[in-house]
Amino acid sequence: MKTIFEKSRSGRRAGAQGAGSLSKTESKNTVNSLPAHLLRKDPVLLPEASELQVVRHYTQLSRRNFSIDTNFYPLGSCTMKYNPRGAHRAAMTSGWVDWHPLSPEESSQGALQTLFELQEALAEVTGMQAVSLTPMAGAQGEFAGVAMIRAYHESRNDHQRQEIIVPAAAHGTNPATAVMCGYKVREIPINASGDVDIDALRAAVGPNTAGLMMTNPSTCGVFERQVAEIAQIVHEVGGLLYYDGANLNAILGQARPGDMGFDVLHLNLHKTFATPHGGGGPGAGPVAANHRLAPFLPIPRVGCDNNKSYFWLTEKDAPQTIGRLSTFQGNFGVLARAFAYIQILGSEGLRQVGEFATLNANYLMARLEKAGFQLAFPNRRATHEFIISFEQEEKKWGVTAMDFAKRLLDFGIHAPTTYFPLLVPECWLIEPTETESKEELDHFVEILIQIRQEAEQDAALLKKAPFTTSVRRVDEVKAAREMILTQPLAEWMLGELSSVPSPN
Amino acid sequence: MKTIFEKSRSGRRAGAQGAGSLSKTESKNTVNSLPAHLLRKDPVLLPEASELQVVRHYTQLSRRNFSIDTNFYPLGSCTMKYNPRGAHRAAMTSGWVDWHPLSPEESSQGALQTLFELQEALAEVTGMQAVSLTPMAGAQGEFAGVAMIRAYHESRNDHQRQEIIVPAAAHGTNPATAVMCGYKVREIPINASGDVDIDALRAAVGPNTAGLMMTNPSTCGVFERQVAEIAQIVHEVGGLLYYDGANLNAILGQARPGDMGFDVLHLNLHKTFATPHGGGGPGAGPVAANHRLAPFLPIPRVGCDNNKSYFWLTEKDAPQTIGRLSTFQGNFGVLARAFAYIQILGSEGLRQVGEFATLNANYLMARLEKAGFQLAFPNRRATHEFIISFEQEEKKWGVTAMDFAKRLLDFGIHAPTTYFPLLVPECWLIEPTETESKEELDHFVEILIQIRQEAEQDAALLKKAPFTTSVRRVDEVKAAREMILTQPLAEWMLGELSSVPSPN
């Protein structure tokens, strides 16, 4: 499809935007009152398109996406469940959508109360003591948590702890975060059944250990059964435990990280709490801590006095805070959605989330196993997700997990996460989520069986898939080699001159 | 695609709707307090689907439509121009969207003022004296206007006038409306250049003539040059003139029906004033009258006193009114959109509408003529629309206007109006509207030339078109013969029992 630049014509203007209220003289006078040497010499070459063109362009373009609202999207580790439209509406509430973040507290009580209650609710579901809502995504939540661990050790003048331990299967943000906090990363292996290799852990911990980051259920889609033991081992050497809450959906209402011994954690509201992913973001990654780490939580947080008056907690109230992580106070719009979601579900609804996310994953796993697909951890329960491997298929027919994934798109289903975690070869991480129906899961199994038949009979077909998407398989190597990261001006300026437009 | 019923499973409920606040006992008590013999015996068999399923179903389904927001849509007589999103937002203004129509006037001033100003604006653009906004579409506006003509004659005890004259090319709603008002319809022919046959008109008028209904520009896409003469002829015999304002876009700011001698007219706000068509409606068809017919306008209308206080005008204020045409006061939401549109465009913007709608139509006509397509009225100016005929193509290759239309869909362009007006064989009525760009028009010409080549080389291809739409050519005869107008229960109850769902 053409870009919006290719639809631009110089001098075109057709909408009702812009200020439009100043006379030419007023404009000129205002511009003249500004320092001339600082003014822009050339205009910004933005598209000049009509409002109709813009609406049509981005409407058509949107249809080149798969999305939860249009497709089953069992992308492992991403919890692509239904994003309630009611929660979206809540975030758009007039008075909130136009709330300036630095408005006086007396003009902000309703929003502050809502944030306060969200803090309390997240503390309850995680079993932690206090919550800060400011991190704007999971990775920033991780940063906050690890920085808090660091601040804790520093506050005790315990400067030798320079290592963070991370299981090999951890999400990439875990080691990347540890490094941002100035730590060395020490990976420990996972054993054949998907649990942490306890001996390796024992060998790794020591006086240098600042802490351990892990998620439970792990990215292998299994529950780490030795979690209590792990906590003990790390705590014994004076380390702290970080919980990556991206997988909380699996255990929501079934088990709480606080009870497992974790000291600090983040949550992905854009996963467990059903706020939409927006094609990459925004999310929200609140961080929760137990009594030991609570004093270090990032600011601002919301406090409440005896008169039910709500206010911002700042450095003054929390002198040990690691400080501020965003210009203002995080992604309020995302937080409002999560608040609405929690209000709707209530205690019982939230408990069902974990229950049915787990039921769906185990059902799908059982069906796929019976259909002959290879499970990474066949003797374990699935949690909210599970891993299958196409190693056999790759060996027999040369068809990779990626080929299967691309072919799945032709059936209107988004591919599961491929090649993650890295330790399982040719794998898919499949997360159906609790909001998908049994029919949808059954349909998925049928399609997969059909694709495997295709793989056997005509491997070349899968290599060339997909066929029905808006583009066929994309050459990623060429992209990296050519590095065309913006549209060259010459291209669209040329387009303007040709009178006969090329087809869509 | 499956229906939502086929996606239903009995006992499924997954959303956050419904009251949900009453206990079982309260519910039971309430039901028990109602007369038992009036209660429903069987449940309503509506779909039982999850909120995700419903959102996904209707999102996917929407993508099986062509629309202005996604396609060029040059549907003659329908003025498929850009529907500004700003006007849509205006109609959704909090305080208006939840305004009860029977709220006390003191709680309704802002909305009443808006309606009042819309009345005034429409009077100005049409050159009429007074306006009633209540008709809910063009056809109801026509009914109002013709009923006013009738009421006028009756009020003068002029009971013999039993005929409404309608040019042969008139829109179907014109004769149908005349009949609803108890009139006989007398059609008069159009001459070869698209104008009314004046001699036939003279022959037709007389003491039985209640009035004449016409649109100018006519449905032939030409301006009726003799309009002043026609008005004179009809008025001379004591008849009145009705103007079908569906084609006002062509002359907006260029000429006013009031100045042409019309006594009463309706406007299609969902055409000229850019409110969306909604897949069939809603629209709004305000009716405007000169001093002679103003007393008969339908109620309620909005009045304004010296204190700038606004109020409803009812029977008491307008004893000669034809009365009420809707439960409340018309499609306020549509009227608010039109108000916003008028406010944005202002005097000059509205004038440009007619100017550029006409420029686009004449340009497209010129290009098609040069490309060898047959114009219905080659020696006339196009107005906002014009007619081409595929008579030649039909004769030479057996390819009809409908075949061309269906093939056009394959190129992502909605077909123009086909076979209307009926008097031009194998015709298309093409209305590009002013909001489409020159590139879009050029693209249309190129595509049409290409399709004509296809027609010459492979007529069968066109007969089988379209190929790329969500369904191929639809069998309309079968639909009329089988009359399946609702989904049989057995079908979707069966679907429920089969455990393996069929493909999408």
Next chain:
Amino acid sequence: MPFIIPSFFKESYMSYIPHTTHEIEQMLEEIGVSSTEDLFDEIPNSLRCDHFNLGAGLNEYQVLRLCGERAKPQQNKLNFIGAGAYEHSIPAAVWDVVGRGEWMTAYTPYQAEASQGTLQLIFEFQTMITQLTGMEVANASLYDGATALAEAVLMAVRSSKQGKRRILIPKSVHPHYREVVRVMTQWQGITLEDIDWDPITGQITNDLKAAPEDALALVLPFPNAFGVLEEVHQWVDWAHDQNLMVIAVVNPMALALFEAPGHWGKTGADIVVGEGQPMGCPLSGGGPYFGFMCTRKSLVRHLPGRIVGRSHDLEGKVAYTLTLQAREQHIRRSKATSNICTNQGLAVSAATVFMSLLGNAGLREIAIASANNARALVAQLQPLGIKPRFTAPYFYEVALQIPSQSEKTAIELSHAVTAQGVHAGLCLETWSKELDDCWLTAVTETKSAEDINTYVRAVENIMHLDRDPQAAIPLSALASCVGITT
């Protein structure tokens, strides 16, 4: 050739017109004229107009702000007026989905292949609404409840083999509906014969014996205009005994709880119409709503409006299309069943999504909660001497009689309550002099116990104020409990 470019181009751009000066020149050249003026040379000079007196355009932000300012005083009213338009909750998903450009900016689905979305949706709607009404077929909508009733009367007349033209229409039908029926049918020689309501029960009077010879149909409202439940089984049996057709006019919300018109009496209603607004349409000052119409299959060719049928495409795939178009104005012209063309499509789309989201269980819950809330309000008003005017059972709307001891008339009292942000009900005086001491009050599931409390306190306060101005709760305290920003 030098082209004359309209002067606005540098000045104004807010008419959504994409043309650049360069393009205008190219286009004029292609046409072979030197200015857009030339394009209007067929319009006699005397008829040309060159400007409007409507002021300059505003930008979108300014217009939205203007609308916002005007609407502000209309916000946050606590509304208990029904009288044909009811404030029910609308799931956020409804308009999020229906607001998609593909629904909103499509035309009537004349080109079936390019309109399967709209067509399948209407087919699904027809299925749902016939399930709700217990009928066999439905059309794709009429303008609103009142015009649907008028069209039903015209349809009954068309379908009468004997050419009968007398319709019995109770005065307990919404007076606006009756007025619209009169306006829309008056020129076709149709006689509308009123039937009174019983001043005690509020139902159709029970002393009707035989229907007049030439009577064709009986209109049967459920609930009636006063919220009262008519004895529909009995009336259908009576009517069919008398060879009258039955035209039911219903609130669809009632049908979640009460018997479907298709099953009224032994034989069921013949035509069922109603206002679709309660199912997904915001109050929006009276529209857009939609009228629905269902009937027996045997009468389908008499239906006005669009109908969608299921068929196949040339590959045998299920496909939908408009059908039986030979009833409609664009084909039949003066012989059409109605002049209707544009209908209320988008509102029907909303209702379809609404019904899919709610399902039977959700509709039922809403209906029960509304009935329950209405009873709660009635109970709480009892101590103030306010009570139902009629004895027959009601659904969720009720005519309330204001005690005559009050200093203020019902209308005055209502204005005083309005001033506190509560719309207590419609003053029935506008409908009937005999009911000048009544409000017509609807209580839906949208009202919380607190809202009902606020209503009662507001009325109480005004009544006290009447008797003892000193004793009243200060207005400001009241206003804040009503939730008005002060």
Next chain:
Amino acid sequence: MPFIIPSFFKESYMSYIPHTTHEIEQMLEEIGVSSTEDLFDEIPNSLRCDHFNLGAGLNEYQVLRLCGERAKPQQNKLNFIGAGAYEHSIPAAVWDVVGRGEWMTAYTPYQAEASQGTLQLIFEFQTMITQLTGMEVANASLYDGATALAEAVLMAVRSSKQGKRRILIPKSVHPHYREVVRVMTQWQGITLEDIDWDPITGQITNDLKAAPEDALALVLPFPNAFGVLEEVHQWVDWAHDQNLMVIAVVNPMALALFEAPGHWGKTGADIVVGEGQPMGCPLSGGGPYFGFMCTRKSLVRHLPGRIVGRSHDLEGKVAYTLTLQAREQHIRRSKATSNICTNQGLAVSAATVFMSLLGNAGLREIAIASANNARALVAQLQPLGIKPRFTAPYFYEVALQIPSQSEKTAIELSHAVTAQGVHAGLCLETWSKELDDCWLTAVTETKSAEDINTYVRAVENIMHLDRDPQAAIPLSALASCVGITT
């Protein structure tokens, strides 16, 4: 086998879970367990939790009403606070289009073939934002302006061949940005060296001679935190002379009018970051907004975050894909350029549609109208003795000094004005003790002449009230002119 079905099923249904009891049984059977409890048998019993203390769920309507009630007192404020988040008009089309499910509910475009919409949009965004900043390449967004600056500092450090780690950062950079930079870089041995602002001009002090040996980069705000325009050409030339990199931190709205950082001085800035909020994001209590980051092509491999590149599909058709992923955490893990994963995609989509709708001409108009409005307010406040605190030119935000004759402090005055529905500006005391008599006030194109008037009258009124409580305009009159419903 008898299945144990969770008990909630008849009671509750609001968790969006579609399972029927029948289906649950089928699924349990397929898995081979008798209840969902069994699925958790790998979790040690001691770790199981069985309920939350969060109360029962509410339905959607109740929750929306709750939010509405809470937000009501926050409505209709006349806001003149900027300080990093600016109230600009947002065309209705922006969120209507961006709110489509296909944009809102898609994940990061890892599967290119299923994500061409998002990918092409980001490619278009990258093109637009580089045009605006005058740079060569851009990423797909960071969390917000402050974290973008922190990431820029980290990027500069990464790119330093000499391993320099000292950054010069003026105190005229927004204090929250400086704080975030400190928090995000403190564990990596980076030194942040403050530069003072001149108490007269409000610009970076001009007495800087040579930069320290080990200094790596200079951060250059435009406008700075006080709305003041820095002498960017001069500073870029100075910095590059000193072998310092330049990190510009800009308000994108300013770039419609002022020179692009890529063209500052002789050689242009090296990294440009900023807060994208002014282009299409509502204030929304501080987020979601988005940070943008642009740089030279030579530094592209040091960029954090996602980048989209153009390529072809196997038929040679243009197609887009995420590229240079070997910088990112999911590939490089501990060696990644940043830990960022989820970014602010949807806000970027809004900004892209926003820039397409406005174009250069629209952005320019908004910038000019805002500058004009700010000057109008300043002029009208002059008679009250309120005037700009600094002498250097400003764009549309200005530090206003409250005269010391006033009885009230700047903070007290601000609260008193707030009580009338006007947010007059941020009290600068929170940023700097020296500025405790100042407000930081932003005036955008959204403010009408009337709004400015309302502001001035509100302040005037409070000042009068101070001196002569009798003489003041009654608050109620004022409130009504502010547009508050009373």
